Amino acid sequence: xxxxxxxxxxxxxxxxxxxxxxxxxxxxxxxxxxxxxxxxxxxxxxxxxxxxxxxxxxxxxxxxxxxxxxxxxxxxxxxxxxxxxxxxxxxxxxxxxxxxxxxxxxxxxxxxxxxxxxxxxxxxxxxxxxxxxxxxxxxxxxxxxxxxxxxxxxxxxxxxxxxxxxxxxxxxxxxxxxxxxxxxxxxxxxxxxxxxxxxxxxxxxxxxxxxxxxxxxxxxxxxxxxxxxxxxxxxxxxxxxxxxxxxxxxxxxxxxxxxxxxxxxxxxxxxxxxxxxxxxxxxxxxxxxxxxxxxxxxxxxxxxxxxxxxxxxxxxxxxxxxxxxxxxxxxxxxxxxxxxxxxxxxxxxxxxxxxxxxxxxxxxxxxxxxxxxxxxxxx
Numbered sequence: 001x002x003x004x005x006x007x008x009x010x011x012x013x014x015x016x017x018x019x020x021x022x023x024x025x026x027x028x029x030x031x032x033x034x035x036x037x038x039x040x041x042x043x044x045x046x047x048x049x050x051x052x053x054x055x056x057x058x059x060x061x062x063x064x065x066x067x068x069x070x071x072x073x074x075x076x077x078x079x080x081x082x083x084x085x086x087x088x089x090x091x092x093x094x095x096x097x098x099x100x101x102x103x104x105x106x107x108x109x110x111x112x113x114x115x116x117x118x119x120x121x122x123x124x125x126x127x128x129x130x131x132x133x134x135x136x137x138x139x140x141x142x143x144x145x146x147x148x149x150x151x152x153x154x155x156x157x158x159x160x161x162x163x164x165x166x167x168x169x170x171x172x173x174x175x176x177x178x179x180x181x182x183x184x185x186x187x188x189x190x191x192x193x194x195x196x197x198x199x200x201x202x203x204x205x206x207x208x209x210x211x212x213x214x215x216x217x218x219x220x221x222x223x224x225x226x227x228x229x230x231x232x233x234x235x236x237x238x239x240x241x242x243x244x245x246x247x248x249x250x251x252x253x254x255x256x257x258x259x260x261x262x263x264x265x266x267x268x269x270x271x272x273x274x275x276x277x278x279x280x281x282x283x284x285x286x287x288x289x290x291x292x293x294x295x296x297x298x299x300x301x302x303x304x305x306x307x308x309x310x311x312x313x314x315x316x317x318x319x320x321x322x323x324x325x326x327x328x329x330x331x332x333x334x335x336x337x338x339x340x341x342x343x344x345x346x347x348x349x350x351x352x353x354x355x356x357x358x359x360x361x362x363x364x365x366x367x368x369x370x371x372x373x374x375x376x377x378x379x
Contacts, residue, residue, distance in 0.1 A: 001289050001326075003336040004299060006377065008323040010341040011349055014369050016318040021056045023316030024236035025094045027309025028059075031321065034347035034365025035061025038104055042094060058094055058104045061365050064350045066101045069228040071359040082228040084109040085116065085217055087210045088201055089235050096235035098309075109232050113212035114195050120220055121190045187291045187298075188223035191215045203241055206234075210280060218287045222298055231284075233277070236309050245272040257313025270313075281306055285326050296330070303329040303356055323349060325377075332356040334379045345369035352377050 016026035019036035029037045040057015069082035086109025089096050097106035110116050193212050196205045210233065217229050234240050239252040248265040249256065253273060259266030288299035304326040311317040323346070328335050333356060347363070347370025354361045355373050363370040 001285060001299065004285075004289070004326055004328065006325040006333060006335055007338040008325065008341065008349070009339070010320060010343050011323055011346045011374075012343050013318045013321060013346045015345075015347065015366050018366075019060075020054060021094065023310060023318060025056065027318055027321075028096070028098050028236050029094055029100075030059070030318075031307055031309055031346070032063035032065060032098055032350070033059055033061035033100055034345075034350055034370055035059060035103070036366070037094065040104070056094065058106050059097065059100045060103045061100065062102050063098070063100045064353050064364060065099055065228050065230055066107065067361075067364070068354065068357050068359055069226075072227045072357070076227065078224060078226050080120075080220070080226040082107075082230075083120075083217065083220055083226045084230050084232070085213045086111045086232045087213055087234060088203075088206055088240065089232055090201060091235060095237055098232055099230060109230075111200070113193070113200055113209055113216065114197065116213070116216055117191075117193060117195060120216055120225060121223075124188065124190050124223065187293070189219070191219045204243065206240055207244055211283070214280070214284045214287070218284065218291070218298070221288070221302065222291050233280075242269075242273050242276060245276050247272065254313075259314065261314070281324075281326075288327070299327045301330050302327040303333060303353065305353070319343075321346065329356040332378050334377065337376075339376050341374060344374060348372060348374045 013027070013030050013034070015034050015036060016023075016030045019026045019030060020039065021029065021037045026037060029035075038057040038060040039055060041055055042057050044055055065082060073081050084099050084107050089109055089111055092106075092108060094106075097108070099107040099109075101107050110119075193215055194208060195212055196202075196208045199205050200209045213231055217231055220226055221229060234253070237254045239254060241247075241250070241252050243250075247269050249269055251269070256266050256269050256273070261267070285299055285304065288302060288304070289297050291298040293301055306322075306324040306326070308322055309318075311320045311322070320343075325333060325335075327333070345368075347365050350364040351361060351370050352373035354364060356378070362372060
C-alpha cells in the first residue's frame with residue numbers, strides 16, 4: 001500500500017520555539033495543537049535557582065484530534081467520542097501527553113489492553129433486549145445525578161458553577177452515548193487477541209501490548225465505536241529497552257538517541273528500533289487495508305498520521321519533524337507522493353486535517369503559523 005502514503009519533509013512546528021519548556025515538552029504539547037505550553041506549577045524548567053525559576057504547566061490548546069472528535073459528535077453519536085490508547089506511557093506529565101481536550105486539559109491514554117477489551121467489546125455479542133435493560137438502568141442513575149447536581153448548582157459561585165456546568169455537560173454526553181444503537185459496522189467482530197494480562201507494563205511485553213492495542217483500535221473503527229482514535233507508543237524521554245531486536249549497546253531508547261552521529265553502534269541500534277516501529281505501523285495499516293467498507297477499505301476512508309515529537313533526538317530540534325500520512329480520507333488526499341515543504345509551519349498540516357475530515361477551519365492553534373492548509377496534499 002505504498003501508493004496510499006504521503007511522506008512530508010520540511011514541516012516545522014515553529015510554535016514550539018516560541019513556547020516555554022524543553023524540546024521534548026514542547027514537541028509533545030505542540031505537535032497536535034500548534035499552541036504554546038502554559039505557565040504553571042507542574043515543574044521547574046532550566047535554572048531553578050532562587051529568583052531564576054521558570055515553571056511550566058500543561059499544553060495551551062486543544063489538539064486536532066479532540067477538535068475533530070467534538071465536531072463529529074455534533075453530527076454522529078458513537079459509543080466513544082474518541083479513543084486514546086497508550087503503550088507503556090507510565091506517567092502523567094507534559095512529557096507524556098499529546099492530546100488535549102482544551103487548554104490545560106490533557107487527555108490520558110488508556111494503557112491497559114485487558115480493561116480496554118472489556119470496555120470496547122463486551123456488548124458486541126450481547127442480546128439487544130438485555131442491553132437495553134442495562135442502558136435504562138444506567139440512564140436512571142444518571143438522571144438522579146443530574147437532579148442532585150442541578151439542586152446543588154444554586155448554592156455555588158460563578159467559577160464553581162462554570163466547573164459544574166462542564167461536568168454536567170460530560171454527563172449529558174455520556175447519556176447520549178448510552179443511547180447509541182447496537183448496529184455495528186459490517187466488518188465488526190470481537191477481536192481475537194493475545195492479551196498481556198497484568199504484565200502489560202513490563203518492558204518485555206511492549207510488543208504484545210502494542211499489538212493488542214492496535215488490534216483493538218482498528219476493530220473499534222471498523223465497528224464504528226468511534227470516528228477518532230490515537231495510539232501513543234511510550235512517551236518522550238522513553239526508557240524502553242528493545243531487547244527483541246538486534247542491539248549493540250543494550251541501552252534505553254532515550255539514552256541511545258543522545259549519542260553523537262559519529263557513534264556507529266548507537267546509530268545501528270537506533271536504526272533497528274526505527275525499523276521495528278515502521279513494521280508496527282505497517283501492521284496497523286495492513287489491518288485497516290484488509291477491512292472492506294463498500295468499494296473502499298477502512299484505510300481508504302481514513303487518514304492516519306504518524307509523527308514523533310522531535311526532528312532529531314540528540315539535538316532536540318523540532319525542525320523538519322517527520323510526518324507520514326496514510327489513507328486517502330475518502331479521496332481527499334493525493335497519496336503516493338513525497339513532498340518537501342521547505343519549512344512550512346506545521347499548523348497548516350493541522351488545518352489540512354480539518355479540511356480532509358469535513359470540519360474545515362482557516363487556522364488552527366496560533367493563527368500566525370496556520371494560515372490555511374498545506375498545498376499539494378489534496379486531489
